[in-house]
Amino acid sequence: MFKIKTYNAISPKGLARFAPDRFEVGSTITAPHAILLRSHKLQGELVPGSLLAVARAGAGVNNIPVEDYGTQGIVVFNTPGANANAVKELVLAGMLLATRGILPGIAYAQSLGHMTDSAAMHALLEKEKAKFAGGELRGKTLGIVGLGAIGSMVADMALALGMKVLGFDPALSIDAAWRLSNAVQRMENLPSLLGRADYVSLHVPALDATRHMINAQALAGIKPGAVLLNFARETIVDAAAVLAALQSGRLGRYVCDFPEPGFAQEPKIIALPHIGASTEESEENCAVMAADQLIDFLDNGHISNSVNYPAIRMDRTPGATRITLANHNVAGVLGHALSVLAEAQVNVIDMSNRSRDALAYNIIDAGSAPGADALAAIGQVDGVIRVRVV
Ligand SMILES: NC(=O)C1=CN([C@@H]2O[C@H](COP(=O)(O)OP(=O)(O)OC[C@H]3O[C@@H](n4cnc5c(N)ncnc54)[C@H](O)[C@@H]3O)[C@@H](O)[C@H]2O)C=CC1
Ligand SMILES: O=C(O)C(=O)COP(=O)(O)O
Numbered sequence: 394m395f396k397i398k399t400y401n402a403i404s405p406k407g408l409a410r411f412a413p414d415r416f417e418v419g420s421t422i423t424a425p426h427a428i429l430l431r432s433h434k435l436q437g438e439l440v441p442g443s444l445l446a447v448a449r450a451g452a453g454v455n456n457i458p459v460e461d462y463g464t465q466g467i468v469v470f471n472t473p474g475a476n477a478n479a480v481k482e483l484v485l486a487g488m489l490l491a492t493r494g495i496l497p498g499i500a501y502a503q504s505l506g507h508m509t510d511s512a513a514m515h516a517l518l519e520k521e522k523a524k525f526a527g528g529e530l531r532g533k534t535l536g537i538v539g540l541g542a543i544g545s546m547v548a549d550m551a552l553a554l555g556m557k558v559l560g561f562d563p564a565l566s567i568d569a570a571w572r573l574s575n576a577v578q579r580m581e582n583l584p585s586l587l588g589r590a591d592y593v594s595l596h597v598p599a600l601d602a603t604r605h606m607i608n609a610q611a612l613a614g615i616k617p618g619a620v621l622l623n624f625a626r627e628t629i630v631d632a633a634a635v636l637a638a639l640q641s642g643r644l645g646r647y648v649c650d651f652p653e654p655g656f657a658q659e660p661k662i663i664a665l666p667h668i669g670a671s672t673e674e675s676e677e678n679c680a681v682m683a684a685d686q687l688i689d690f691l692d693n694g695h696i697s698n699s700v701n702y703p704a705i706r707m708d709r710t711p712g713a714t715r716i717t718l719a720n721h722n723v724a725g726v727l728g729h730a731l732s733v734l735a736e737a738q739v740n741v742i743d744m745s746n747r748s749r750d751a752l753a754y755n756i757i758d759a760g761s762a763p764g765a766d767a768l769a770a771i772g773q774v775d776g777v778i779r780v781r782v783v
Contacts, residue, residue, distance in 0.1 A: 447470070468701065479674065587616070607629060705745055716759055716768075719778040729775070734763060
């Protein structure tokens with residue numbers, strides 16, 4: 394029986410993937426084999442020795458100590474692209490809210506609740522409506538910073554709206570490049586994008602390298618009156634610099650999913666309570682994908698969409714005992730572990746080995762089950778992080 398501890402509201406469709414006769418799932422579980430979460434911050438928590446994996450039902454993993462967990466043999470997964478459409482649609486809402494008199498218009502219409510005369514009401518609305526006039530997106534330029542799952546969808550949407558699209562992503566993966574429309578104009582650096590775009594939308598992960606990428610210096614070069622949209626993370630912008638740029642008039646509006654103290658007092662800010670991925674569809678997509686990845690890892694030792702271990706899978710050899718081995722990616726570790734199996738008269742039938750940066754992971758199908766002594770001896774091999782029979 395595997396124990397799965399959950400944090401946050403995980404879609405029931407995802408939870409239903411865990412067969413109740415083999416998985417115990419809940420928020421109060423102790424000594425879990427795996428954790429399934431959304432934005433709950435794991436930093437600083439005691440890591441139970443039982444923990445084999447963490448699955449983030451979502452994209453951002455800045456709430457998980459990914460590297461530290463990797464060196465402890467804990468595989469961290471996320472669900473790339475599973476909530477991208479939800480964010481894309483909210484970016485569109487953000488651009489419209491920043492451009493048309495929607496929010497003040499609604500507030501004004503609601504302020505007329507005391508009126509009883511329909512003709513008088515219509516006459517007043519027609520007289521006052523000029524206050525709520527706005528602009529259009531068509532023909533404007535959108536600059537997208539980060540062209541991954543969300544950025545590429547935002548690009549397609551903006552092109553369909555008749556916008557011109559600029560993109561900046563120095564770390565673009567080959568897969569993401571294939572996904573990207575060739576109508577997106579590549580910018581060589583951030584200042585080139587900021588100086589040209591009427592709207593700038595941020596879709597980069599929260600990393601040391603992206604911390605405060607939008608700071609006072611960057612904002613000094615932004616196109617005057619531009620709208621900045623941040624549905625990525627709070628750390629990517631320097632909030633004080635954004636407030637100053639709004640107050641000076643350099644920045645037109647700031648639309649974000651991450652309110653900060655002081656934002657409510659600034660009328661040029663539209664702040665939402667981190668609801669970019671909060672749709673039924675995206676919550677389901679993320680939870681199902683995260684659950685399936687966890688189950689395949691716990692049952693078969695397979696890894697897909699990990700952010701600290703390499704992707705790996707190997708068809709099971711019928712009748713074989715499967716052993717998985719996580720180790721530091723240095724010469725000799727695997728050979729040493731295999732020699733322990735050989736000494737224990739355990740024959741290796743099939744094997745797969747993958748590495749990612751400083752970590753490596755192996756799936757070994759053996760002709761017989763290694764005894765507890767052999768497994769303990771493999772665990773003692775210098776460089777071995779974790780050995781498991783699955
Ligand atoms: N508001 C919300 O509810 C949500 C927010 N997010 C945030 O959006 C981020 C992006 O999500 P996805 O598009 O799914 O991730 P992704 O991994 O598909 O794309 C991120 C892109 O950013 C690029 N990038 C990395 N460093 C960069 C830099 N210094 N400059 C420019 N580009 C850089 C990468 O090369 C990659 O193409 C997540 O990491 C998360 O923080 C994601 C989902 C929901
Ligand atoms: O997937 C992400 O990175 C998100 O920010 C979504 O967060 P959530 O799962 O809604 O708490």
